[in-house]
Amino acid sequence: MKIVPIDLGERSYDIEIDQNALSRIGAAVESLGSVSRVALITDDNVEPLYAEVASQAIVERGLDLDAIVVPSGEQTKSLDYAEALWEQFLEIKIDRRSVAVALGGGVVGDLAGFVSATYARGIRYFQVPTTLLAQVDSSVGGKTAINLPSAKNMVGAFHQPSGVLIDPTVLNTLSDDQYRAGLGEVVKYGASLDENFFAYLEQNTEKVNARDPIALETVISRCCELKAEIVKKDERETSGLRALLNYGHTFGHALESRIGHGKLLHGFGVALGCSLAARLAFCLAQKGDDRFSDINESWIARQDKLFESLGLPTRLRDLPAVVGVEVDCSPEKLVELMSTDKKTEFGQLNFVLPRKIGDSFLVRNVSVSDVLDALHLQ
Amino acid sequence: MKIVPIDLGERSYDIEIDQNALSRIGAAVESLGSVSRVALITDDNVEPLYAEVASQAIVERGLDLDAIVVPSGEQTKSLDYAEALWEQFLEIKIDRRSVAVALGGGVVGDLAGFVSATYARGIRYFQVPTTLLAQVDSSVGGKTAINLPSAKNMVGAFHQPSGVLIDPTVLNTLSDDQYRAGLGEVVKYGASLDENFFAYLEQNTEKVNARDPIALETVISRCCELKAEIVKKDERETSGLRALLNYGHTFGHALESRIGHGKLLHGFGVALGCSLAARLAFCLAQKGDDRFSDINESWIARQDKLFESLGLPTRLRDLPAVVGVEVDCSPEKLVELMSTDKKTEFGQLNFVLPRKIGDSFLVRNVSVSDVLDALHLQ
Numbered sequence: 001m002k003i004v005p006i007d008l009g010e011r012s013y014d015i016e017i018d019q020n021a022l023s024r025i026g027a028a029v030e031s032l033g034s035v036s037r038v039a040l041i042t043d044d045n046v047e048p049l050y051a052e053v054a055s056q057a058i059v060e061r062g063l064d065l066d067a068i069v070v071p072s073g074e075q076t077k078s079l080d081y082a083e084a085l086w087e088q089f090l091e092i093k094i095d096r097r098s099v100a101v102a103l104g105g106g107v108v109g110d111l112a113g114f115v116s117a118t119y120a121r122g123i124r125y126f127q128v129p130t131t132l133l134a135q136v137d138s139s140v141g142g143k144t145a146i147n148l149p150s151a152k153n154m155v156g157a158f159h160q161p162s163g164v165l166i167d168p169t170v171l172n173t174l175s176d177d178q179y180r181a182g183l184g185e186v187v188k189y190g191a192s193l194d195e196n197f198f199a200y201l202e203q204n205t206e207k208v209n210a211r212d213p214i215a216l217e218t219v220i221s222r223c224c225e226l227k228a229e230i231v232k233k234d235e236r237e238t239s240g241l242r243a244l245l246n247y248g249h250t251f252g253h254a255l256e257s258r259i260g261h262g263k264l265l266h267g268f269g270v271a272l273g274c275s276l277a278a279r280l281a282f283c284l285a286q287k288g289d290d291r292f293s294d295i296n297e298s299w300i301a302r303q304d305k306l307f308e309s310l311g312l313p314t315r316l317r318d319l320p321a322v323v324g325v326e327v328d329c330s331p332e333k334l335v336e337l338m339s340t341d342k343k344t345e346f347g348q349l350n351f352v353l354p355r356k357i358g359d360s361f362l363v364r365n366v367s368v369s370d371v372l373d374a375l376h377l378q
Numbered sequence: 379m380k381i382v383p384i385d386l387g388e389r390s391y392d393i394e395i396d397q398n399a400l401s402r403i404g405a406a407v408e409s410l411g412s413v414s415r416v417a418l419i420t421d422d423n424v425e426p427l428y429a430e431v432a433s434q435a436i437v438e439r440g441l442d443l444d445a446i447v448v449p450s451g452e453q454t455k456s457l458d459y460a461e462a463l464w465e466q467f468l469e470i471k472i473d474r475r476s477v478a479v480a481l482g483g484g485v486v487g488d489l490a491g492f493v494s495a496t497y498a499r500g501i502r503y504f505q506v507p508t509t510l511l512a513q514v515d516s517s518v519g520g521k522t523a524i525n526l527p528s529a530k531n532m533v534g535a536f537h538q539p540s541g542v543l544i545d546p547t548v549l550n551t552l553s554d555d556q557y558r559a560g561l562g563e564v565v566k567y568g569a570s571l572d573e574n575f576f577a578y579l580e581q582n583t584e585k586v587n588a589r590d591p592i593a594l595e596t597v598i599s600r601c602c603e604l605k606a607e608i609v610k611k612d613e614r615e616t617s618g619l620r621a622l623l624n625y626g627h628t629f630g631h632a633l634e635s636r637i638g639h640g641k642l643l644h645g646f647g648v649a650l651g652c653s654l655a656a657r658l659a660f661c662l663a664q665k666g667d668d669r670f671s672d673i674n675e676s677w678i679a680r681q682d683k684l685f686e687s688l689g690l691p692t693r694l695r696d697l698p699a700v701v702g703v704e705v706d707c708s709p710e711k712l713v714e715l716m717s718t719d720k721k722t723e724f725g726q727l728n729f730v731l732p733r734k735i736g737d738s739f740l741v742r743n744v745s746v747s748d749v750l751d752a753l754h755l756q
Contacts, residue, residue, distance in 0.1 A: 079461055086526060086533055096615075118496070121523065121534045122614070143499065148464055155464055156499045157535060236500070237474075 002221040006140070006228050008235055011160040015140060015224045017217055021167035022053045025128060026061035028163050029099050032124060036097040037064040039089060041112040043072040046104045046130050049173055054103050054128065066092040070108065074262040077107045077146050079155070085115040099124045099162070105131035105178075106138035106266075110153070113144030117159030127164040131174060132182020133267055135166045136189070136223035141231040152253075152261060158236050166224075168216040176311075181267030183208065183310045184248075188270055189223045191303055192247035193230075195358030197222050198306070205309040243362045247352040248273030254337040259319070259327050268322055271312035278303050280366070280374035281353040287370070291363075294356045302357070316378045331375030335368055380599040384518070384606050386613055389538040393518060393606070395599045397591060399545035400431045403506060404439035406541050407477050410502060414475040415442040417467060419490040421450040424482045424508050427551055432481050432506065444470040448486065452640040455485045455525050457533070463493040477502045477540070483509035483556075484516040484644075488531070491522030495537030505542040509552060510560025511645055513544045514567070514601035519609040530631075530639060536614050544602075546594040554689075559645030561586065561688045562626075566648055567601045569681055570625035573736030575600050576684070583687040621740045625730040626651030632715040637697070637705050646700055649690035656681050658744070658752035659731045665748070672734045680735070694756045709753030713746055 001018040018024065029038055038058050042051050047069045058065045068088055070076050094100075102112035102125060109127050116125035127139035145156025171179060186208075190198030200218070201208065207215035227245060234241035252273030256264050278300045285292035304314040313322050320326050338349055349366045379396040396402065407416055416436050420429050425447045436443045446466055448454050472478075480490035480503060487505050494503035505517035523534025549557060564586075568576030578596070579586065585593035605623060612619035630651030634642050656678045663670035682692040691700050698704050716727055727744045 079457070083457055090526060090529055090532065118533050118535055120532065121521065121536055145499065148468060151468055154468065154498065155496050157496055158499055 002217055004221055004224040004228055006160070007232050008142075008160060011142075011235075013161060013163045015164040015166060015221075015228070017166045017168065017221045017224070019167060019169050019213060019217075021165040022050060022128065022170070023057045025054050025101060025126065025165060026057040026059070026063065028126060028165060029058060029063060029101065030061045032099060032162055034097050035063060035099050036095050037066070037093065038099050038101060039092065039094055040065060040067040040101045040103060041070065041085065041108060041115075042067065042103040043070050043076065043105075043108050045072040046108070050103060050130060050170060054101070058101070070111070072104075072107070074107060074147070077111050079146055079148070081111060082115055082118075082146050085111070086119055089115070089119050094119065094123065096120050096123060099126065101126045101128060102139075103128045103130065104134075105129065106134045109134050109139050110143075110145050110156070113142075113159055113161070114146050114156055117144050117157035122159060124162045125159075127161045129164070129166060130170045131178055132171055132220075133178070133185055135168070135171075135220050136182060137185045137227065139164050139166070140224050140227045142235070147261075152256075160235075164224075166220055168213050168220055171211055171216065177265060177268075179211065180311045181265035184265075184267030184269075184271040184274075184307075184312050186219055186223055187303075187306055187310065187312070188247050188274055189226045191274055191306075191357060192244065192352060192354065192360040193226050193358060194222070195356070197226070198357050201310075202306055205306070208310065240362060243350070244352055244360060247354070247360050248275075248277055250338060250349070250351045251276040251334070254334045255319075255329065257337050258329055258333065259323055264319075264323055268313060271307045271314065272316065272319075275300075275304060275307065275314040276316075276374060276378065277351055277353055279377045280351060280371060283370055283373045283377065284353075291355065291361075292353070295354060299354075299357070303354075316375075331372050334375060335371055338371070339368070380595055382599055382602040382606055384538070385610050386538060389520075389613075391539060391541045393542040393544060393599075393602045395544045395546065395595050395602070397545060397547050397595075399543040400428060400506065400548070401435045403432050403479060403504065403543060404435040404437070404441065406504060406543060407436060407441060407479065408439045410477060410540055412475050413441060413477050414473050415444070415471065415477075417470065417472055417476065417478045418443060418445040418481060419448065419463065419478060419486060419493075420445065420481040421448050421454065421483075421486050423450040424486070428481060428508060428548060432479070436479070448489070450482075450485070452485060452525070455489050455523070457524055457526070459489055460493055460496075460524050463489070464497055467493070467497050472497065472501065474498050474501060477504065479504045479506060480517075481506045481508065482512070483507065484512045487512050487517050488521075488523050488534070491520075491537055491539070492524050492534055495522050495535035500537060502540045503537075505539045507542070507544060508548045509556055510549055510598075511556070511563055513546070513549075513598050514560060515563045515605065517542050517544070518602050518605045520613070525639075530634075538613075542602075544598055546591050546598055549589055549594065555643060555646075557589065558689045559643035562643075562645030562647075562649040562652075562685075562690055564597055564601055565681075565684055565688065565690070566625050566652055567604045568684075569652055569735060570622065570730060570732065570738035571604050571736060572600070573734075575604070576735050579688075580684055583684070586688065618740060621728070622730055622738060625732070625738050626653075626655055628716060628727070628729045629654040629712070632712045633697075633707065635715050636707055636711065637701055642697075642701055646691060649685045649692065650694065650697075653678075653682060653685065653692040654694075654752060654756065655729055655731055657755045658729060658749060661748055661751045661755065662731075669733065669739075670731065673732060677732075677735070681732075694753075709750050712753060713749055716749070717746070
């Protein structure tokens with residue numbers, strides 16, 4: 001078992017990475033004290049696999065439990081489902097002393113987290129992530145959200161969980177695509193924040209590909225630690241530091257928008273986005289920007305190689321094979337999507353770009369022509 | 379001008395009570411720094427009266443402004459209108475550096491506050507309350523919410539404003555009923571928290587009834603100070619202290635539910651609720667509960683007299699005259715409503731009850747028979 005403490009003053013909590021995490025849910029909820037009842041929220045993919053063991057762990061502690069099952073998939077992260085959950089919370093008499101448990105991937109975590117943040121102006125909740133992506137990213141840091149029809153994650157709240165329970169063995173039932181998508185974010189952490197971790201991944205690709213539980217415990221806990229360090233210093237994304245977690249995300253979001261959220265898995269978008277960001281840094285280096293003097297072709301090849309050895313795409317030309325259809329991802333179209341991104345500040349094109357392996361920084365206001373050059377390099 | 383500082387660490391802000399508050403909005407927004415644009419949210423009652431002066435104050439500071447007008451009335455505090463506002467925020471390109479201004483009564487403040495709390499996981503906003511009720515109560519303390527069809531304020535967030543700007547002269551255009559409803563909350567503050575303020579109100583009923591701006595500045599700022607002291611110690615309603623603001627509210631909410639929110643104005647419900655709470659304390663005193671030994675008939679008469687001199691009801695039998703229709707407010711029905719109140723903790727009947735004028739405390743788990751006795755006293 002590994003524990004990653006998230007130090008946020010009165011909102012502090014622990015992330016526990018443990019092969020028996022599911023059966024520890026009841027004890028974790030109970031330890032909060034004064035719990036009137038528990039709502040377990042999961043989706044119809046996860047329910048047949050893990051709801052029973054989770055429910056039993058809660059009930060055997062003498063806690064009153066209701067389970068709520070939502071459809072799996074990005075379309076569930078909507079206002080309609082938030083409303084349905086608020087109404088169901090009312091029906092099952094969830095009050096301010098109740099606790100929600102989000103058992104599932106990012107969609108369940110974000111939706112249940114947002115509903116917990118806003119029901120009765122905020123109730124306590126646990127994240128029990130069951131995808132690699134959620135375990136290393138979305139369950140950590142207190143971001144909750146739902147999508148508006150035209151803008152992903154546009155409505156949400158910062159609401160820290162009371163704890164995060166991660167069982168790496170649940171990843172054994174994850175599809176190959178979902179697993180690899182999670183690895184996209186994992187490589188991102190190493191490439192942008194921690195050279196030693198990047199090297200660990202290079203040296204352990206076989207174990208990681210085989211979902212070795214010991215290697216996964218190391219991988220997940222290191223990602224959580226890296227994210228925790230940043231969240232601690234910039235909990236509500238105000239100082240700009242938290243933006244460092246977005247290496248690969250400016251390009252990645254544009255690709256996801258272009259191809260369709262859910263069609264291109266987020267982690268695949270991030271892998272491609274990191275590859276493109278590296279090329280953008282390379283273009284800037286070629287033009288004499290000495291902030292990127294360490295970024296050369298062999299640097300790009302090293303990053304590409306790690307992504308590829310974990311089954312992740314690094315070239316736009318790989319996209320049809322990844323998503324199963326031809327798509328028009330012309331550089332001009334992608335730049336247009338990035339410029340009109342609803343979250344763009346003042347219409348600027350901002351990117352996290354690498355200085356070297358494990359070291360990156362936010363670059364504001366990159367010119368359209370530099371971005372186009374990078375995309376044409378692909 | 380009076381300033382009431384709300385001391386909440388990094389979430390601190392000032393309440394300014396000033397006859398020129400509306401024309402100071404622009405300067406207040408500008409002083410936050412890094413403002414990309416401003417959304418002014420108001421309702422169709424307030425818009426023709428005060429939107430122009432507020433808009434001008436914002437625009438003349440060089441800030442980009444869009445105004446959004448919602449229908450007045452409690453039915454606007456709904457998920458549908460929250461969704462409409464989120465979508466409009468997107469359309470007018472509100473981003474994390476934008477600021478919302480809520481110009482209106484409690485409905486506008488609660489709705490715009492909730493939308494600001496959740497759009498892009500929280501943007502900055504100002505409260506510019508235009509009803510007495512909002513000026514002394516709902517605009518202070520950071521509570522935001524919308525209603526679910528069957529539960530008032532059930533979905534919301536604690537989201538402190540960047541400032542509250544209160545102009546007592548806008549009350550000149552308030553209807554007599556709306557003004558008196560605000561006075562219901564005003565008397566509540568004196569009766570439950572501050573004997574000197576209660577005495578001030580007794581000595582100044584004429585000025586208060588005449589909406590004298592100097593008296594109103596004193597009244598509003600004292601209420602804000604009293605609320606601020608409590609909010610400072612119990613920002614998120616966790617210690618139970620904030621419950622002290624709810625003198626008269628357990629009975630009041632039941633009456634509002636019974637008669638219909640908006641039909642019985644909240645402040646009238648509170649006035650009746652305080653009168654009933656005093657009678658409940660009296661009943662308990664009669665039964666030998668020495669926590670209420672100071673509560674006798676002359677005590678009740680003193681509280682009743684102040685409410686009545688400000689045109690507020692103190693007896694259930696006054697209700698038909700107040701709401702214009704006959705209503706069945708039998709004691710049994712009201713107890714049933716209080717017991718099934720969605721926010722009741724574990725089904726308990728909890729009341730804030732007076733020890734003496736200006737001194738009250740939370741009493742948990744009052745028996746149904748004691749509550750019935752108090753209601754029959756009316």
